[in-house]
Amino acid sequence: MTRRLRHLRAESGLTQTDVANRLDWSQSKVNRIELGEVAITRTDLSALLEIYGVAEPETIAELLAIAKTARQQNFTQHRDIFAKEFLHFLEFEGLANHIKHYESNVVPGPLQTEEYARATLRAVRMVDYLPARDRPEVDDLIERKIRVRMERKRLLLQESDAVKAEFILNEGILRLAVGAESGQPELMTRQLQHLAELAEVPNVDVRVLPSSAGAHPGLQGGFVVLELPEPYGDSLLYMENSAGELSTRDQPDKVDLFVKVFDQLRARAVALADLEPQLGNRTVD
Incomplete structure (x- = not known):
């Protein structure tokens, strides 16, 4: 080139x-x-x-x-800490024309601040309850995962004119006081401010599914659909939960179903800016 x-x-x-x-x-x-x-x-x-x-x-x-x-980042050096399905997803994330991401529990990885990522990863891994001798190894693993999330964010913003990224967050994510468990309530304030800043990036659309929307198709959990350009072909669906990860391009009917789910969620979601006044003084004025 x-x-x-x-x-x-x-x-x-x-x-x-x-x-x-x-x-x-x-x-x-x-x-x-x-x-x-x-x-x-x-x-x-x-x-x-x-x-x-x-x-x-x-x-x-x-x-x-x-x-x-x-411009794709090679994440294969992290195959010792990530499942092959997630590495498969990362391989195509950097090639996508359109990213559709719904999240029900935490701020999506590419939208996180470093401190929010660290707090949530430490909570999931129950670091504070581990024997002292095991903590350094787990902390190192967490820092590696944070670096990957920050790199994904950099690539997303670098591609500001090439990829459209839509994120829909369950309202409960924004009300979860991440940081309070460690006496750092300002951590969530900074994460909300960061979300507001990212929502202003031309190719990034951040929306919130309000609790007032009631029952909705996203109750089954978060997922990501990557729309891929030629010659990469069909879209890719990625999902993860406590039972494991799923990454597929071989089930077009299933991918199409989740595209429809995303469309339904988008129709009920509101812009982040429209919800900010309801979040109190934790967001930017």
Whole structure:
């Protein structure tokens, strides 16, 4: 990819300085992209192809696909701490055109702050009740999981013009005082503020299913549907609970069912901003 970009720039007769001036970038940004030191976003690649005079739809589509694949994070180094179904999900999450995520118990991983992630993971693993000799190993595992969640968030925001991400959260998630158990009530305040900030990102839609909605199809638990572009084919469904994880692309009828469930939940959900006044002073004004 980087070699092709350098070749296209040379063919256009432009120097790195010319490119930087035309796009109002720094020359160092152009250089880092051509060296492969930074992942290139869809917007930046489209801008480069335009000034290089690349107009063939097939070439543009090919380069955009290559760039998106290159931006995928390789999470296989964490196969010792994640189930293969979750690793399979992560493999495709970075390729999705559209993410539909409903969560019933906790803030979805890519929307979490580090401290919220740490508090919830420690609670689930019951770290405070473990023998002292076992805690360092579990704490290390938790920190690795947090790094993965933060990387997923970075990739989501990096893809701000390439992927639409819809999140629907059960209202109870926002009212759960995570942090109170350790004397840190401000932790949840910061998480709510972070959610409000992410909801302003153009490609991220954060909605809340209010308790007043009554019984709904999401009572069976959280799930994620990834809509994948060609040549990756069908959508992927991912679910997890205390019994384990499920990741499937081979049951289109089941995937379609959960797409319909998500549509029903979206129809009953409200924008996060509309619910904030009801959450008291824990959210931003």
